[in-house]
Amino acid sequence: MINLRSDNCSAVHPKIREALLADLLQAADDGDSYDRVFEDRLNAAFSAVFGCEMVAVTTATGTGANVVSIASLRDESVAGAILCHPAAHVRCWEHDAVRRYTGAGELVTVDGPDGTMTPDALRETLARLGPRSAGGVLSLTNPTECGTLYTLEDLAALTRIAHEAGLRVHLDGARLGNSLCALGLSAAELIAAAPFDAISFGGTKVGALAAEAALFRAPSDAVRKRGQTHQRAFGQRQAKRRMVEVQLLRLIEDDLWLEIARQQNALCATFADGLQGQPPVRFRYPHPTNQLFLEPTDEILSAIRELNIRHTIWPDGSVRLVFGYDFEHKTVSDLAAKITEYFAETQI
Incomplete structure (x- = not known):
């Protein structure tokens, strides 16, 4: 999780x-x-x-x-x-x-x-x-x-x-x-x-x-x-x-507050870059900081459920993911890779 x-x-x-x-x-x-x-x-x-x-x-x-x-x-x-x-x-x-x-x-x-x-x-x-x-x-x-x-x-x-x-x-x-x-x-x-x-x-x-x-x-x-x-x-x-x-x-x-914020923004960018180009992935809004909003496609909802990713369904229906400071870049890049692999394995 x-x-x-x-x-x-x-x-x-x-x-x-x-x-x-x-x-x-x-x-x-x-x-x-x-x-x-x-x-x-x-x-x-x-x-x-x-x-x-x-x-x-x-x-x-x-x-x-x-x-x-x-x-x-x-x-x-x-x-x-x-x-x-x-x-x-x-x-x-x-x-x-x-x-x-x-x-x-x-x-x-x-x-x-x-x-x-x-x-x-x-x-x-x-x-x-x-x-x-x-x-x-x-x-x-x-x-x-x-x-x-x-x-x-x-x-x-x-x-x-x-x-x-x-x-x-x-x-x-x-x-x-x-x-x-x-x-x-x-x-x-x-x-x-x-x-x-x-x-x-x-x-x-x-x-x-x-x-x-x-x-x-x-x-x-x-x-x-x-x-x-x-x-x-x-x-x-x-x-x-x-x-x-x-x-x-x-x-x-x-x-320190700016150092942490910069790290959070970078983690979000790393994750988004890892998903870029995947057909089921559509970003609802630009994501310059540490919040990422995804269109709630069936494929995205299935992937986050299968991989046990805690998230929020926003009032506009989008899937909101927020990146705190205490993740490693490898953790979020690996997560993006797992989502990509899930799409391939399920032939999406």
């Missing part, structure tokens, strides 16, 4: 385990003060990575990071709308958490191809909403839920359009490192071109243990206070939050 259901299935990275163990063996004289030391280090480290002031509010889950981010950015006094793509994680996979915790009505969707929204579609939606959009939040995801990517130019355009309309902009960065590596960008280059107001930074998918963060770019005092309040109110403030902070520090201080 090989588990390709999610990069969440990967083990905790050895370097993260070492950092956690080192901290677990220390007792703090004053737990809260000790946590604040790590918090200050984390803010400084994220600010260095993004090249601007970043304030981190740690969470245990990606949903927690998304909800804390969006709720903190949204202007509740004017009931600003929340906009996202129809396939966005905040809309399809978080059981209405954003709407429940922000008090917003139905999330407003902005459609587009392959999991992305277009600048023109965003303009049209904002024109239709009129004053209801003011004080709201635009939530983007990169890579998208289809494994595809926005270009830097599109992200810059979408962010500019939203800001001009009085919205703040959130980026769901559960796989932020994967997108940066695929685009050949640094985090600083990304945020300089597309100045997101908040980013959900994902640590769990790159080898951490329940370690995520809502990152706020140069937040006002009001947004900073709301972030801390929502962290508590939404059950995301751990008593020993340094256990999250030490993991995130280990990931970003020497670019």
